[in-house]
Amino acid sequence: MSEPSFSASFRCSEGCDFRAALTEVVYRCPRCQGLLEVEHDVAALARRSPDEWKALFDQRFRRGAWPLGSGVWGKKEWVYPELALGNVVSMYEGGSPLLRLDGYARELGLDDVWLKECGVTHSGSFKDLGMTVLVSAVKEMRARGKPIRAVACASTGDTSAALASYCAAAGIPSVVLLPRGKISIAQLVQPISNGALVLELDTDFDGCMKVVQELSAAPDIYLANSMNSLRIEGQKTLSVELVQQLDWTVPDWIVIPGGNLGNASAVGRGFQLMMQLGLVDRLPRLVVAQAQKANPLYRAVAAAGGSPRAGLAVASIAAERTLASAIQIGAPVSARRALRALEALDGIVEQASEQELADAAARADRHGAYACPHTGVALAALEKLASRGVVRKGQRAVVISTAHGLKFSDFKVGYHEQRLGEVAARLGNPSMQVPATLGAVQDAIARRFPAAPGGAR
Ligand SMILES: *Cc1c(COP(=O)(O)O)cnc(C)c1O
Ligand SMILES: [Zn+2]
Secondary structure, three states: OOOOOOOEEEEEOOOOOOEEOOOOOOOEOOOOOOEEEEEEOHHHHOOOOHHHHHHHHHHHOOOOOOOOOOOOHHHHHHHOOOOOHHHOOOOOOOOOOEEEOHHHHHHOOOOOEEEEEOOOOOOOEOHHHHHHHHHHHHHHHHHOOOOOOEEEEEOOOHHHHHHHHHHHHHOOOEEEEEEOOOOOHHHHHHHHHOOOEEEEEOOOHHHHHHHHHHHOOOOOEEEOOOOOHHHHHHHOHHHHHHHHHOOOOOOOEEEEEOOOOHHHHHHHHHHHHHHHOOOOOOOOEEEEEEEHHHOHHHHHHHHOOOOOOOOOOOOOOOOOOOOOHHHOOOOOOOHHHHHHHHHHOOOEEEEEOHHHHHHHHHHHHHOOOOEOHHHHHHHHHHHHHHHOOOOOOOOOEEEEEOEEHHHHHHHHHHHHOOOOOOOOOOOOOOOOOOOOOHHHHHHHHHHHOOOOOOOOO
C-alpha cells in the first residue's frame, strides 16, 4: 500500500505567516512574540476516510509493534508525522482507563459521568502525553546535529517528573526548576530518582517559569514547558482516545482542571481536528475549572460577563497557596489558546474553593475513585454545574483526571485526619486505633455496620 505523505510544521498561533520546521529550536514567533502551534497538512490527512482512521487507531490501540501501541504514537500521523520511529521515546503513555462513576453520578442527580484517568500512566500524570512528543523531538534534533546540551523546565511537580523520566529513558540530560516547598514529596522524588539536575528555587511556579525562559534563551538548553507546542500535540490525543473509548461517540461535556491552560487548549485541538476530518459530527462543551486561589482565567471571563471569548485579556494575578498545587499558577502561558478552545467548544469557566475541591475528591473516592486535588477541582465544578441544572440527567459528562491520587498522599491523609487548616473534612474517614482483641474489632464493626434486623448472624 502506498502511504500518503503527511507533514506538520510550526506556525505562529496569532495568525501572522511565520513558519518553521519542527526540528528548529523555536518557541515563539520571532515577529510578534505569539506562541507557536503545530500546523498539520489537513488536506493530506483528509485523503484517508474517517472510517480508515478509526480502524487504524483501533487496530494499534495498546498492542502490536513498538511504539505504535502507545496512546500517543498510535496516532502518530496526527501528532508528528515526519518523526523517525527510531527516535520515538515512549513509556507506553496513553491508553488510560475511562471509567464510569455510577454511584457518584447518582449522588449528583446525574446518570452518565465518566472519569478519564490520565494519571494512570508511567509518571502518574497526563504530562506524559506531551512529554513523549517533546523528548522524541529533542532526540530527533540531536540526531540531526542540533547541539542540545540539556532539556529544562519549570514545574509544579508533574512536568518535571515526566521530563526527568523520558530524558532518562533517552539518555538526555534534564534540568528541573521547582518552587521550594510547594510540591508533593512524591513529585519531588521522581526527578531525583531519574537523575535530573533538581533545583529548588525560593519562589513560586511563576518565578521558576521566568528563570527557565531566560535560561532557554541559550540555544543549547531546550525549553520543555507547555508554551512549547510539541507537548500540546501529544496531549490532544487524549480527546481522540476518549472518543475512541466511547466507540467514537462524543460526550456532551468535558470538564478539566486548568493551570497554565495548555491541556484545555490541547483537548480543544483534538476535538477540532476530529471534526475537520469527519471522525465526529459535533463538539462537546468544554468546562475549564480553576482553583479559586489561582483563578486568573475565571476572573477575566467573569469580568467579561461570563462567556469566554478568544482575544479576551487575562490579567496575571499572584496565585495563592492551594491544595491543588499543580495549578497554582497566576500567569497562565496558554490563556489565549485556551480561550480560543473555550469559544470553539461553547465553554464555561468555573472555580472551586479549597473546601469544595477537597470534598469533591473525597466524594468521588467514596464511590471508588482516588482523586488528586486537581481532579477534585474539576469534580467540584461538575457538582456546581449539576446543582445549577446546567449539566443535566441524560447528558454524558467526562471529567479529566489529571494525576494519580497516590502522588498526593499528604492531601488525602490531611483531609481524613482533619489537618487541612481551613478545610472541614465533611467526609472524613479517619482510621481507628483499637486493642488487638477479637472483641474490640467486633465492637468496631458493630458500631460502623449495625447488623440488619433479622439478618444472618
Ligand atoms: C499540569 C497539571 C494541571 C494543569 O494543566 P495545564 O495544562 O497547566 O492547565 C492539572 N493537574 C495536574 C495534576 C497537572 O500536573
Ligand atoms: Zn506571529
